[in-house]
Amino acid sequence: MRRSVLAGGALALAAVFLLLAPFAFRPYGIFILSMWAVMTIAAIGLNLTLGYAGQVSLAQAAFVGIGAYVTAYMTTKGWPFWMTYVIGGVACFAIGWVLGYPALRVQHHYLAFVTLAFNTLVYLVFRNEEWLTGGIYGISNVPRPSVLGWSMNSPREFYYFCLAHLALVSLAAWWLIRSPWGRAFIALRENPIRALSLGVDTRRYTLMAFALGAGLGGVSGALYAPLVQFVDPTPFALGLSLNLLLMVVVGGPGYFFGPFLGALVAVLLPEWMRFTEGYYLMGYAVLVIVLMVFCPTGLLGLVDRMFKPSRKTAAAEPPAGAVAAAAQSDGVR
Amino acid sequence: MADILQLLVAGLATGAIYALVAIGFTLLWQTSQTINFAQGEFVMLPAFFVLIGMGYFGLAFWPAVALATLVSVIVLGFLFKRLMVDPMIRHGVLPLVIATIGLAILMKEAIREFYAADAQPFPPLAAATDVTVFGAVFAVQSLVVLAISIAAVAALQLFLNGTRTGRCMQATAQNPTVARLLGIPVERMILYTFLINAALVTLASILITPIYLAKFTNGEWLGLYAFIAAIIGGFNQVRGAIVGGLLLGVIDNFAAAYISTQYRMALPLLILIVVILVRPQGLLGRIEERTV
Numbered sequence: 001m002r003r004s005v006l007a008g009g010a011l012a013l014a015a016v017f018l019l020l021a022p023f024a025f026r027p028y029g030i031f032i033l034s035m036w037a038v039m040t041i042a043a044i045g046l047n048l049t050l051g052y053a054g055q056v057s058l059a060q061a062a063f064v065g066i067g068a069y070v071t072a073y074m075t076t077k078g079w080p081f082w083m084t085y086v087i088g089g090v091a092c093f094a095i096g097w098v099l100g101y102p103a104l105r106v107q108h109h110y111l112a113f114v115t116l117a118f119n120t121l122v123y124l125v126f127r128n129e130e131w132l133t134g135g136i137y138g139i140s141n142v143p144r145p146s147v148l149g150w151s152m153n154s155p156r157e158f159y160y161f162c163l164a165h166l167a168l169v170s171l172a173a174w175w176l177i178r179s180p181w182g183r184a185f186i187a188l189r190e191n192p193i194r195a196l197s198l199g200v201d202t203r204r205y206t207l208m209a210f211a212l213g214a215g216l217g218g219v220s221g222a223l224y225a226p227l228v229q230f231v232d233p234t235p236f237a238l239g240l241s242l243n244l245l246l247m248v249v250v251g252g253p254g255y256f257f258g259p260f261l262g263a264l265v266a267v268l269l270p271e272w273m274r275f276t277e278g279y280y281l282m283g284y285a286v287l288v289i290v291l292m293v294f295c296p297t298g299l300l301g302l303v304d305r306m307f308k309p310s311r312k313t314a315a316a317e318p319p320a321g322a323v324a325a326a327a328q329s330d331g332v333r
Numbered sequence: 334m335a336d337i338l339q340l341l342v343a344g345l346a347t348g349a350i351y352a353l354v355a356i357g358f359t360l361l362w363q364t365s366q367t368i369n370f371a372q373g374e375f376v377m378l379p380a381f382f383v384l385i386g387m388g389y390f391g392l393a394f395w396p397a398v399a400l401a402t403l404v405s406v407i408v409l410g411f412l413f414k415r416l417m418v419d420p421m422i423r424h425g426v427l428p429l430v431i432a433t434i435g436l437a438i439l440m441k442e443a444i445r446e447f448y449a450a451d452a453q454p455f456p457p458l459a460a461a462t463d464v465t466v467f468g469a470v471f472a473v474q475s476l477v478v479l480a481i482s483i484a485a486v487a488a489l490q491l492f493l494n495g496t497r498t499g500r501c502m503q504a505t506a507q508n509p510t511v512a513r514l515l516g517i518p519v520e521r522m523i524l525y526t527f528l529i530n531a532a533l534v535t536l537a538s539i540l541i542t543p544i545y546l547a548k549f550t551n552g553e554w555l556g557l558y559a560f561i562a563a564i565i566g567g568f569n570q571v572r573g574a575i576v577g578g579l580l581l582g583v584i585d586n587f588a589a590a591y592i593s594t595q596y597r598m599a600l601p602l603l604i605l606i607v608v609i610l611v612r613p614q615g616l617l618g619r620i621e622e623r624t625v
Contacts (some may be wrong), residue, residue, distance in 0.1 A: 005551060041421075056427065065436075083406040083428065102606070102609065105609075105610055105613065106609055106610070106613050108426055109368050109426060109430070110425075110609050111615055112430070113560055113561075113564055113604055113605065113609065114605075114609050114610075116557075117561075117602040117605045117606050118606070120557070120602055121599055121602050121603070122597065124595070124598060124599050127595070128595040216418075237554070238557075239553075242434050242533070245431070245434070246431065246434065249428075249431045259414070277446075278442055278445060278446040279446070280416055281438060282439055282442045282446070283439040284435075285435040285436065285439035286435070286439060287435075288431065288432060288434070288435030288438075289417065289432045289435045289439070291429055291435060291571045292421055292424070292429070292435070293417070293421055293432070296421075296424045296425075296427075296431075297429035298387060313521045
């Protein structure tokens with residue numbers, strides 16, 4: 001009981017912070033917050049594929065890239081944003097579906113390598129097909145969309161645009177996880193053979209897990225392009241895929257709020273930790289390693305674990321403030 | 334004809350280095366189900382140990398190599414196993430994969446921060462001259478690399494097949510439970526594979542760094558090539574890794590020469606995907622039994 005109140009409070013606090021933040025931050029800070037929202041969307045997608053359905057994918061950056069390139073290419077050619085957005089998302093969904101087929105044949109590390117190879121191939125296409133993607137010079141001057149005649153040009157307006165998308169995606173994911181589909185995903189992760197024997201169409205759900213994750217990657221990319229207003233191949237190399245994977249795992253795979261927290265650690269903290277210079281990444285790497293040794297279920301798994309004994313013994317001490325920010329999870333699995 | 338021969342030898346030389354890295358990779362997998370995503374960084378690092386030995390301790394090249402080998406075997410072999418793999422392996426494959434990705438970041442950033450962000454020259458093992466045989470021009474360096482790699486692989490095979498310890502290691506790889514029943518100290522055998530892996534990556538590092546210079550990002554593509562080589566050849570076979578590495582080096586070189594330098598990376602990746610889909614156990618691998 002107290003735990004859910006606490007989690008609800010933390011969630012409300014986070015929401016208030018996100019809504020008011022642009023008034024306190026400089027444009028660069030708002031840009032970073034927008035980037036957090038965009039990356040969180042991609043990480044939510046990967047969390048569906050990896051955290052819930054248990055399918056390892058190292059290709060999420062490729063889908064963010066495809067979404068970003070589709071949007072950049074078409075909006076600079078004068079297409080309306082919403083149309084490119086839909087096309088990008090649907091294209092990623094379809095390609096993700098196709099990428100899911102290898103997952104029907106191989107699992108775990110083999111799947112990781114197939115998706116890794118796919119990511120690098122897509123990166124090569126971005127870099128080399130100059131007629132389409134502008135090669136290493138990329139596509140610049142990507143326009144920002146306007147909604148109902150209301151331009152999203154300023155950083156603050158575009159931030160709210162990203163935040164609204166994040167909210168929509170979160171709600172959709174929340175609904176999905178609670179629907180029979182989400183339960184089928186979890187069944188797939190926990191024991192595919194048992195799931196199959198219980199009548200879950202594992203084939204369809206495996207493909208669906210990939211396609212949905214990829215589609216959200218595409219949505220994230222469609223927001224990335226107008227946010228940065230410039231698209232080039234470098235950000236969509238394997239590094240981002242590994243980074244998104246770390247976000248999901250550090251936050252807590254299979255926890256609804258895992259990606260939010262993971263993206264916070266990977267996108268926002270480095271900016272606030274600028275004074276530590278190169279040491280931040282090293283610290284992050286050590287955090288990842290230590291977390292995997294002691295708590296492979298991620299930060300939210302750690303929070304879960306810290307809360308459980310305190311509930312049993314009804315400790316009088318309220319949990320430390322540092323935990324509160326992460327306590328949004330409420331251990332939703 | 335001369336062109337093809339030249340490309341073939343150069344490809345075999347780089348391929349032999351990939352094979353060394355891939356062998357280490359498969360050894361770790363066979364004995365302890367460790368997938369080391371930092372394997373590329375493991376190759377990147379010993380070259381810097383050598384440079385540090387030469388630059389900071391004023392050692393000559395060969396003593397620095399000896400020191401680097403020792404440090405690598407301790408850090409990349411012993412400590413890697415004790416501090417990372419042992420406490421994590423009970424959680425399954427994925428946490429260890431993630432942790433080694435973290436380790437790769439840590440190694441890269443540490444080199445960038447504490448050593449240098451730009452490419453460093455590295456002393457070559459052989460003079461940069463060419464020899465002409467049957468009208469084809471070969472770099473002496475390629476031939477030396479090839480010779481050393483073949484010698485190393487031969488020595489390893491001799492060790493694995495010819496000595497008691499080597500046979501115990503093979504038994505451990507094939508079936509740890511039965512090996513333990515037969516009185517083989519399984520834990521120590523697993524440790525040996527980690528030490529051998531560390532020695533192999535050190536050798537690969539010293540062979541490949543003169544060609545591509547010492548840079549903190551080297552591990553990214555080296556690791557990728559090692560994975561591809563290991564999977565093409567067969568994840569659970571030492572000779573698979575050898576064939577995979579050599580094949581990859583040759584294919585890569587011919588693709589760069591005859592297809593497109595921009596897409597030279599694409600062909601190995603496509604082969605990887607095809608091999609995984611058509612023959613997941615690799616060209617020479619055997620099918621692993623699956624437990625439900």
